[in-house]
Amino acid sequence: MIIARSATELRDALKGKNGSIGFVPTMGALHIGHRSLIEAARGNNDTVVVSIFVNPTQFLPGEDLSKYPRREEADFKICELSGVDILFYPDVQAMYGEDEVRITAPDVRGYILEGVSRPGHFDGVLTVVMKLLNLVRPTRAYFGKKDAQQLALIAQMVENLFMDVEIVPMETVREKDGLALSSRNVYLSGEERTEALKLSAALKCSTNMVMQGTLEVTEIQKAMMDILAPLEVEYTAIVNRRFESLSRVLIGDTIVLVAARVGSTRLIDNVWM
Structure with a gap:
């Protein structure tokens, strides 16, 4: 498994990779739900790329950015055991510069439900997903249905901006007692x-x-x-x-x-x- 920590390293790792690319973007603290996405990508693509990046632009003031669980060693091992070919593990400086072009969520669907209490949250989500999709250029990208509104907005962004990637929705994985994994x-x-x-x-x-x-x-x-x-x-x-x-x-x-x-x-x- 290749670990890339910058856009340049990621592009170098992707050079020479033939066939389809399956991509699973995550914020780490990987669990069985994430593994189901990786397994789907592994089963349907020639190359599998996973990203781990706790994206600061989707957290609002007072939310749990600083406390968000980070388990680097365990996450790396899970990726390795799951057959990931390339793990993209950038820091904030690798993903964001100053005075950037902004991606904004739709005026209606971006500001209902999750967008009511978290205004601007989906701006950050769409921005980082756009960056990641442009870097990886996958054939297919895998997202869980648990974040249903996020999934719908990502699919809309891909459609509206004519992006050449298939968005694959994946079923929510639950504990035996029904609790959705998170x-x-x-x-x-x-x-x-x-x-x-x-x-x-x-x-x-x-x-x-x-x-x-x-x-x-x-x-x-x-x-x-x-x-x-x-x-x-x-x-x-x-x-x-x-x-x-x-x-x-x-x-x-x-x-x-x-x-x-x-x-x-x-x-x-x-x-x-």
């Missing part, structure tokens, strides 16, 4: 982790209601809120794949989302229907 789960105490299961329980409830014929959004959201109590719920939302609000669930074109704080940890989860 690097931020390490912040949870034992008691908080139990409380965190209310997010997946609320989503399971929404799925069961739809399967039983309840399609009214207000009814589903009320049942979800009952399950989520007494957590500090930031939002529940039921939208189509374009992140437009729905009054009734559309089978095959619906995402049910939830964001809530468990203790001091902010968690998100969703289910696609």
Whole structure:
């Protein structure tokens, strides 16, 4: 496995690589969910590139940038064991200069749900993803469905800017008890982790209601809120794949989302229907 720490080193590592390139961008603290993305990339491409970069521009003031879990040695080992060909591990200076051109999220879809409490967050996400895609120039890039709004905006950016890359959505990986895997789960105490299961329980409830014929959004959201109590719920939302609000669930074109704080940890989860 080649470890590249600058754009120049990455380009040098990519020289002579023939065939398709699968790319998995991450912020490190790798878990089984990340490994599922890497395995998909490994199974469908000739070369696999993984990036690890905790991107400062997507963190708002007061968020957990300085505390975000970093496990360099463990992450390198996971990449090596997973068959990664090139690991891109830049620092901030390698990725950002001064007075840069800005990438901004759409005026509507970038400022709903996650964008309400985190204004400007998606500007940072899209900026770093654009940089990474331009550096790696992959055939396919793999993103988890757990960050559904992020996934939708990245797909829109690729479409709007005519970028030559296939965005591959990957299913959310969960613990046996239903908790969606997240690097931020390490912040949870034992008691908080139990409380965190209310997010997946609320989503399971929404799925069961739809399967039983309840399609009214207000009814589903009320049942979800009952399950989520007494957590500090930031939002529940039921939208189509374009992140437009729905009054009734559309089978095959619906995402049910939830964001809530468990203790001091902010968690998100969703289910696609």
